[in-house]
Amino acid sequence: MAAAITGVGLSCPSKLSQTAAGRRQKQCASVVRMTLLDEKKKTYTLTKSEEAFAAAKELMPGGVNSPVRAFKSVGGQPILVDSVKGSHMWDIDGNEYIDYVGSWGPAIIGHADDEVLAALSETMKKGTSFGAPCLLENVLAEMVISAVPSIEMVRFVNSGTEACMGVLRLARAYTGREKIIKFEGCYHGHADAFLVKAGSGVATLGLPDSPGVPKAATSNTLTSPYNDIATVESLFEANKGEICAVILEAVVGNAGFITPKPEFLNALRKITKEHGALLIFDEVMTGFRLSYGGAQEYFNITPDLTTLGKIIGGGLPVGAYGGRREIMEMVAPSGPMYQAGTLSGNPLAMTAGIHTLKRLQQPGTYEYLNKITGELIEGLVGAAKKAGHEFSGGYINGMFGFFFTDGPVYNFEDAKKSDTAKFARFYRGMLEEGVYLAPSQFEAGFTSLAHTDEDIRKTIAAAERVFKTL
Secondary structure, eight states: OEEEETTTTEEEESSOOHHHHHHHHHHHHHHHHHHHHHHHHHHOOOHHHHHHHHHHHHHSGGGSSSGGGGOTTTOSOOOOEEEEEBTEEEETTOOEEEESSGGGTTOTTOBTOHHHHHHHHHHHTTOSOOSSOOHHHHHHHHHHHHHOTTOSEEEEESSHHHHHHHHHHHHHHHHSOOEEEEETTOOOOSOGGGOBSOOTHHHHTTOSBOTTOOHHHHTTEEEEOTTOHHHHHHHHHHTTTTEEEEEEOSSBOSSSOBOOOTTHHHHHHHHHHHTTOEEEEEOTTTTTTTSTTHHHHHHTOOOSEEEEEGGGGTTSSOEEEEEOHHHHTTBTTTSSBOOOOTTTTOHHHHHHHHHHHHHHTSTTHHHHHHHHHHHHHHHHHHHHHHTTOOOEEEEETTEEEEESSOOOOOSHHHHTTSOHHHHHHHHHHHHHTTEEOOSSTTSOEEOOTTOOHHHHHHHHHHHHHHHTTO
């Protein structure tokens, strides 16, 4: 008689002496482990992705439509995604991954949610775009206004970049001033005025600024290290009466995950009021993710203006900016500040956003996100330390990040101390283990309501194996 080991094609005799049987079982177990590892290596192939990406590079710059997707900072072959569902994704070679990118943030309730898909299907029967007002805009606008403390009126656009472009023009129009303060490593889209010491793909690729941006476009952009209120104060002193606003990611997500020091946001609120400038929170990432009311609700700091995106479109292209009524009434057609968009407020994005926000309103949502994300980061930090690596990480509810440095990480200069070469090796190892992280040390990660305890357990176990190889 032989006891078969399912799926491996090995067998072990069942009638042996106890000692011999014990040795034989150990030998079988060892062979099984080696065979499973070999099978895994054999099955993990990116042949189709390689072929498709080679073709893509002849069709699109770098083969992608957004730079960080090209894996330049981590090396190796970019994967081409075939499908997503819940917390998982599959590439065109059939490899399955636990996904911690979530389409860079929108998939907070999980990919391809059945209720959202059903609602989109019904909406599509009426048309995909009207180029005219529709009732769905009212519904989502009311939900956003009721949730976000700073927003009394809102304008929907089609991307986070567009939202930040609009909010900067509005701040200048309202104050009659032109200069703006941004923070090193913070990314506010690819508009000319913001491509100064920016984060996200700019940081990932190590680009100082972008060619094609005229000096005149950035001459009114002032920069400060994040979490450095002394530099902000000195900029206001040196540019009295000229600064229209301070814009920032309240929690940085585009230079890795960096949280504000306890006094930082309060100090910014105080100094902007003293100098008659506006405080703008870029909540494209943090909106509806750190809490239902975003970072401003989480930290109890109310800015004058806010930009949103990602989650409010439920995975479809969207952006928004909003704030106090007296400021927003400067926007055309109510006021003289012009901004428009053909697909703004389109019914599909509004529908996906409405049903995503409805799900987030359910009790226990953010407690669950906090639980699983906390377990993930604690597990990763513990595994890294056990393997002898310098490593630090943090999280707030459904947003997290880690660095290959002991930290603390308070700004972009601190983030750049991370061992990016080691991160690249870790990244590629995790990919082969079936875990998809953001392909850059300088990007935050995201969990969703679809992530399970099993997802977290598998991820930590995979990290333990990879950390030992670095």
